Amino acid sequence: MRILVVDDYLNVEMALRGILDGHTVTGVRDPAALPRMLAYEEPFDEAIIDLRYAQSAATGLTALATLRRLAPDTRTIISTTDEEENRLLYLLAAFRFFEPKALLAKRADAFVTRAVVEAVGRGDPSPSPDADPFRSAVAMRPPLLDQIVHNRTELGIWHELARFDKRQEIANAAHVHPRTVDAFTAAKCAAIDIVYAHFSRPTRGPEPAAATEQAAAHGANLIRVIHFARIHEQFFADHEVARLLAASWRAR
């Protein structure tokens, strides 16, 4: 098989070369370089894609979108470090919009890695259960990601929640009025509870310290939602995410 590794750290590709002996492994460090690479290289059977890139504004979602556009027959596997809680929404988005064939933890040993890659190559289900919670999150009605961000206004509020911590300021910056922020925080607290219940293992960071005066000033809902917004700040500010979400809202 020809396998493409999209990961900013070369040693990941080198390690996969060793593990996937017998297959041709080629890599690219930045999803932004993918279109040029795909124009020159033979088609790939599989792509193993990292989600976040230290030196690039592009993300794994950019890579998935590029592959869907330029190499739709390439089966995709998401590769991630599951300790990173701020990857959760990116993973949800990846499964919501691109249906990758598997999720592969970077800490997976050589045996599991090879088994997952080869199973996906054969068209079999992945032997790793890592992707199951994300698939079931997509199967929810409405999908879990849609419960978190339902429209453009909500995306705007999430974005501002990461920058401001007072109800009125958030409302002003998001061009909504504070009552909308109140309704938003109440609804999103419920959605966050669902997220935490669904992904009990990798995603729950320490809850914010509920300082009494802070709680009194802003309300417990607001504190929780701000905490969540700050963990996922990059997701809510990501242009690729905004583009994908907007397309899904238009298609409703």
Place this chain on the structure above:
Amino acid sequence: MFDSSLRTPVVYAIAIRYQTPLWRAGAMLRAGCMAAFWVLLLWFPHDTWPKDAAMLALGSIGAVTAWAHNRSSLLDFLAARNVIGLSAAARHLIGAKERATADLSGLLEGFGIISVALLYAGPLEVRPLPDTVYALGMVLIVIHVWSAFMQAMTDSSWYAPDVPPGRAVLVLRPLMPLIVAMILFAIIGYPVYWDHQAVPGGLFGVILAVAAVLLLLPFTLIYELVLRAARDASIAEVRRCRAEDAVTVHSLVKNAEYALISEVNSDPGAGPETRSLALEMLALTEEARLKLLDRAAKLGSVELLWHCVTRILPSGGDVTAELDPASRSVQLSGTDYQLARRCLVDLITNAWKAGARRIEVAIRLEEQPGMTRTQTVLRVDDDGPGMPAGALDDPATSLAVMAEHLRGYSGSLAFSPRNGRGTRACVRWRSAW
């Protein structure tokens, strides 16, 4: 006149924080002014009360609208119900938040205060008025105008990076104090220059009131200075925090890495790949440290690569490592950069451990005839004792591991003796993506 470079997320965030309490206080202040105008009406001639009340009505509605603009629950309530006129007004006010535009409350307040001023001076003025009432009225008019236009001049929407204000309002902004001062002069100066009345304060009072309004311009410029200072202070503070983080990276991570490298080097069971990775971690940490300090050159630059790779050499030792000056400007792709880092770490370490005292490195991108992709060529010269024969054939050496990795990139690693003393290592591979 105003600084367009202030239209950044940081400044916008500062302006939002500044403006939020100001809106409320300003609306309350102007509502208080309007209430005082109603009280002063008691000293107006009784037969003019119906006309006076009508002229106060517009400004009063403006004050209520400005107050409602900050009462979202009320706007919600009205917008959700089908109250003729009010629901549409509420929806308009909700939509006008944070936009540099003339909204309903602004227009009502603006025309409202003109209407109030016309009660005291101008063709519709009411006479006779007690001097104290007239003077108080003038003071209240100036306070009202000042409060409303200070809010307009310093509104956060001037600094919105995503929805920048329109060209017309940008042109209007510095002219606003002048236009308002002219209107004010035309109205409150009327009794002095038209009717030649002896009003309290006289012409001096009129000029004082107009000058107070003109002060809006320097006030706004000072406000922008404060914004700029706040922005610069924020940036400096971020830089300080990042410098602290860089120290943390250095003291926590680098010290742990030195301990790890020491352990790996003394462990005969550690393979060459492990030794290389442990060493490369040092260069990676230096990259992260520079990035935190915002001192990292563009990723892929050989200059950054050289700085980070030479960190693995012992400081204060007698080894000299030099990069060919022409190589400094070479820009590598992400893969080539990391491959070069890996090779350089191994080659420099090997040369140093073999006893070399001078290491010279050159990096080039070479065009290949008939090929779309270049070749990356890395040359490492040293003055060491030379390579032992068959070093690349021994799989336990890091060089053999490197040669194996390079084959995956259509590359090779070759050694040749230099004239006199030392070795030339030449690494080449097809430039990657």
